[in-house]
Amino acid sequence: MQCHKIVQILRQKAVGEKIVVQGWVKTVRRSKSVSFIDINDGSCLTNLQVIAEQNQTTDENHLKDLSTGCSLRVTGTLAASPAKGQDIELQAETLEILGLAPDYPLQKKRHSFEYLREIAHLRPRTNSLGAVARIRSALSFAVHTFFQERGFFHIHTPIISTGDCEGAGETFTVTALDLENIPSSTNLASVWDDDFFGCQANLTVSGQLEAEAYAMALGNVYTFGPTFRAENSNTSRHLAEFWMIEPEMAFCNLQEDIDIAEQFIKYLVDTLLKDCLEDLELFASFIEKDLFKRLKNVSEKTFIRLSYTEAIAELQKSKKSFKFPVAWGMDLQSEHERYLTEVIFGQPVVLTDYPKTIKPFYMRVNEDQKTVAAMDVLFPGIGEIIGGSQREERQDNLVARMNELNMQTSEYEWYIDLRRYGTVPHAGFGLGFERMVQFVTGMKNIRDVIPFPRTPGSASF
């Protein structure tokens, strides 16, 4: 007999049908002659209630051994439920206990997220972490759908890299050297000559530069892969290993870049509101009351666009005293971003044309020679969620910027080649996937929206 997923069973409500269900016990309620077993198979948030009479088990394990966490296979007939709480339930005919769960660490009551992080291999069995996993999957699928439907090509950029995308953060070194046995005579500068790649290699901090190469051939491309930062950041918004989405578009300027970014975000939110309502309602009930209000704010309102210079003027006009005083040329602190998105505008804001001194070398210098064609999408409550720019497509300007920043142009010859041979205006942006999952779920800590988080001092599992 075919095994059914609970999500289908609850949707179809085929009363009278004989089915097989397999899953894990969420809770058992017993009385003398009948037991109520809530079973969950991960296909959706809701459990299926199984009604079991005594002595229905088919193996050496008995109903009395059944507890939260046990795995089960149940054959039975779907029936309309006579009691409140569920429309249908499964009248068990045979009940096979696949695995017992003595001393199961997950209880029926709510656990703290801190505790669940210590049992990251079991936490997807909880309602909230299971919902996060389903939403993460749906969001990932929506990312691909959005770009594929618009003719973008998915590019697998390398995970091991030899550039550091200048300014994107500290890198993890990748080495095959025996670190306990490095010849003492070797000087540090030349140690990499003998290493696997013949030079120092690291885990990628961004796929952007490689994506640009493919955009210069295929037009519109995107990357969606893991990214690594060795920053010692201990916050609820940072991971050492996270996933990033980076589209790159040929024949594209900054305004078109912002248009795509705005459409993209709205598409992701709308897709989840359509496909993941049950899971989102869990977060709206238990994690963040105003979740739907916040999602609709993003979905329905046109993002405010203003230049960095205008933003500085707005902040100065506000007369609020900030910890970091506002002045043109400074990088905006989170208190400034929050004030703009939460107090002044109350909705997403796109800031453009930042001073070139606070942005990386590859951004296109504007006519004023002081600012670059950069854009940051700022969300209320979260801060920067997207950072992007029109890239510097003029070879002379690019090299001049690299020299200003004392960069070794020899290491970037391949990147300069993209300007040397058939250069075109192009633009792109980066979206931190986990921050997007945080935004749509309301989860406070980024460690709880990725299955096995890596942070300073922590890479268990």
Add this chain to the structure above:
RNA sequence: UCCUCGAUAGCUCAGUCGGUAGAGCAGGUGGCUGUUAACCACCUUGUCGCAAGUUCGAAUCUUGCUCGAGGAGCCA
């Protein structure tokens, strides 16, 4: 990395003025013809994060360390 707070039963926490450990849940046993975080009765559970110090006596006071959380910086 900096600032602040925290660590007590398997989990969530209380513990007064320094006097030798408590509750709810989980678990166990029994009861209950339909429960919904089931309910009722009884029972079990401790290196009070680690190390040192003060004291007749430390979960409680002091110092150091470890780990965790929130915020900041860095950033996505």
